[in-house]
Amino acid sequence: MKKLDTIKKSFSSGFEAQIILRPHFVKKFMGIIVDFGGSDPQKLAGGAHFLEHKLFAKKHGDISHRFEELGANTNAFTSYNETMYFANFIDHSLQVTNLLFELVGTTYFTKENVQKEAEIIAQELAMYQEDPNWELQHQVLEMMFPQTNLALDLTGTQQSLSEMTPQILQEIYEEHYFAGNMKFVACGGFTKAEVREILEEVDKLQKKYLRPQSRPLPQIKPAISKEETQLEIPAEVISARVCIGIKLPDFKLFDSSNELMETIVEAYLEQNLGLMSKGFEKFQKDKLLNSPLAIKVNYTREGNFALISGMSPKPEELIEEIKKLIFNGKGDQALFEIQKKEYIAEMKRKLDQIEELAIESAEMMLEKEDLLKLVQRFGNLSFNDFANYYNEIVDKVEIFSAIMR
Template sequence: MKKLDVTTRDYKSGFRAKVIRRPLFAQKFMGIIVDFGGSDPQKLCGGAHFLEHKLFTKKSGDISQRFEEIGASTNAFTTYNETMFYASFTEHWRQVLPLIFELVGTTYFTKNNVTKESKIIAQELAMYQDDPNWQVNYELMQMMFPKTSLAEDLTGTKSSLKKMTPEILQEIYDNNYVSCRMEFVACGGFSENQTKEILREVGKLESKYLISKKVTPKKLSIVNSQKQHNKIIASDLITSRVGIGIKLPDFKKVGLRNSTAQSIFEMMLQAKLGVTSPWFEKMQKQGILNSPMELQVSYTTAGNFATIIGASSKPDLFLKNIKSQLLEVPVTEEAFVFQKKEALAQTIREFDDLSTIAIEEAEYGLENDSFNSASQAIQSLSFNEFYTAVENILDKSDIFTTTLKGKEEAN
C-alpha cells in the first residue's frame, strides 16, 4: 500500500508542522487545525463554531478577500473535536503561509460584529432544526449525554448565541487557541528545499502569532446517561423517522486507538446495515426501510457514540429488526474481507484529493496518530481481531432510540 511522504517538525512551544509532498500536483493546500471543537468544555455552547466564523473578521475587513487577491480560496469548519482553517491554491504559497497564521492568530471582536454574527448563526441553527434527522439526533444526544456540549448543536442554542459577547469570545480563544493545541499542515508538489523553507517560516510565524502556554491535556469525561432510553414523539411527517444511538465505551479500555476503533465499528455497521448488506435488501423488499440510512461513528472528549437514522413507514418493525441485526447477527468473514477492500479503495481515492488527505493527516495528528499508521492498522487487521473488537465494544455499549412518528402511526 502506498504511503504518504510526510516531513514533521515539533517546535519548543508544542506546536507541530507537517508537510506532505505530492510530486506533480499543481494544487496546493495549507491549513491550521486547532484541538478544540464543539464537544469540548467552553463557557457557552457553540463557542468553538462562533470563533470559527469570527476569526475571518479583522480590523481591516474580511481576511478572505486578501486570500482571493493572490488566487487562493479559504474556508474553515468545526467538528466535535476540532476547528480547522485552510486555503487551497496553485501559486504564491509564500504569501498564503503568513495569511493562514494571521487568520488564526489575530482577533477582532466588537459588540457590533458579535451581535451581527449571533443573528446569522441563529438563522443557521433554525434551518437545521427544521430537518427531521436533526431532531432525531438531538433527542438521542440529550438522552446519551445530558447537560454536556454534545447535548446541544455545534452552533449553540438561541440562549447561548444571545449571551455571546466579545469578552467571552476572547476568553474562549485565549484558553484554547494555544500553540500546543495546534498543528500546521501543507500538502502539494513541494520540493525538498521548499519543505525546509516552509518549516523554517512556520517556526517564525507560530512564535509571532500564537499564544504559547501550558494547558491541561484533553481527556475523556464519563457522563451518566438519562434513565429514559426510548422516546416517541408525534410529528407531521408522512413517514416516520427513526434513530438509534449507541453510547460507546472508552476505546482505550478495550485496547484500541480511537481511530482504529472508529474504523472497526464503521466497518461493522456497513457490513450489517449498509446498502450492500443482505439485511438492507431484505428490509426494502419487506417495505420496512425506504432508503439508505445515515450511519455515523464519533469519538469525542464528552463520550463516544454511533448514530443510525432512517425513514420507515413501519417504525416498530424497523427498530425490532435493526436491534436484532446489531446484537444477534455476527459479521461473516466474507463481509469483513469486502469491507477491508472498501477501506483500501477509499484510501487509494483519497491519495488524489489533497484537501482530504491533508485534513485527515492533521486530524490524526491531534491523536498522536498518522494517516499511514491508521491505514496500516486496518489493512493488517485479521478477522478474529475484528470480531473480538466488535464484541468487546458492543458488550460495553448502551442503546437508545428516538422515533418521530409519521401521521399514519401517530393516529
C-alpha cells in the same frame, strides 16, 4: 500503499508542523488545525463554531480578501473534536503561510460584529432545526449525553448565541488557541527549497503569533445517560422516522487507535444493517423500511456513539430487529474482505486529493496516529480479530431510540 514523503518538525512551544510532498501537483494546500471542537466544554455552547467564523474578521476587514489577492481560496470548519483553517493555492507559499498565522493568531471582536454574526448563525441554526432528522437525532443524543454540547447543535443554541460577547469569545480563544494545541500541515508539489523556507517561516510565525502555554484544559467526566431510553416525538411527517443511538464505551479500553475502533464498529454495523446486508434484505422483505438506513459512528472527548436512522411504516418492529442485529448479528467474512479493499481504495484515492489528504493527516496528528499505518492495520486485520473487537465493544454499550410520527 506507497509511503508518503513527509517532513515533520516540532518546536519547543509544543507546536508541530508537517509537510506532505506530492510531486507534480500544481495545487497546494496549507492549514492549521486546533484541538478544540464543538462538543468540547466551553464558556458558551457553540463557542468553537462562533470563533471559527469571527477569526476572519480583522481590524482592516475580512482577511479572506487578502488571500484572494494572492489567488488563494480560504475556508474553515468546526467538527466535534477540532477546528481547522486552511487555504488552497498555487503560488505565493510564504505569503499564504503568513496570512494563515495572522488568521488564527489575531482577534478583532467588537460588540457590533459579534452581534451581527450571532444573528447570521441563529438563522443558520433555525434552518437546521426545521429538519425532522435534526430534531430526531438530537433528541437521541440528549438521552445519551444530557447537559453536554453533544446534545446540542455545533452552532449552539438560540440562547447561547444571544449571550455571546466579545469578552466571552476572547476567553474561549485564549483558553484553546495556544501553540501546543495547534498543528500546521501543508501538502502539494513543494520543492525541497520551498519546504525549508516554509518551515523557517513557520518557526518565526508560531513564535510571533502563538502563546507557548495556556491554563490546563478541564478534565471531561463521562456523561451519565438519562434513565429514559425510548422516546416518541409527535410531528407531521408522511412516514414514521426512527433513530437508534448506540452509546459506545471509551475506545481506548480496547486499542490505542480511536480511528481504527470507529472504523471497525461502522464496518460491522454496515455488514448487518447496510445496503448489502442480509438484515437489509429482511427489512425489505418484511416491509419494515422505506429506504436504506443511515449509519454513522463518531468518537469525541465527551463520548463515543453511533446513530442509525431511517423511515419505516412499522417503527417499533424495525427498532427491535435492529437491536437484535446490533447484539447478535453475525459478521460476514466475504463482505469484510470487500470492505477492506474498498477502504484501501478510498485511501489511495485520497492520495490524489490534496485537500482531503492534508485534512485527514492533520486530524491524525491530533490523534498522534499515522494515516498509512492506520490503513495498513485495517487492511491486515483478520476476520476473527475484527469480530472480537466488535463483540468486546458491544458488550459495553447502551441503546436508545426515538420515533417521530
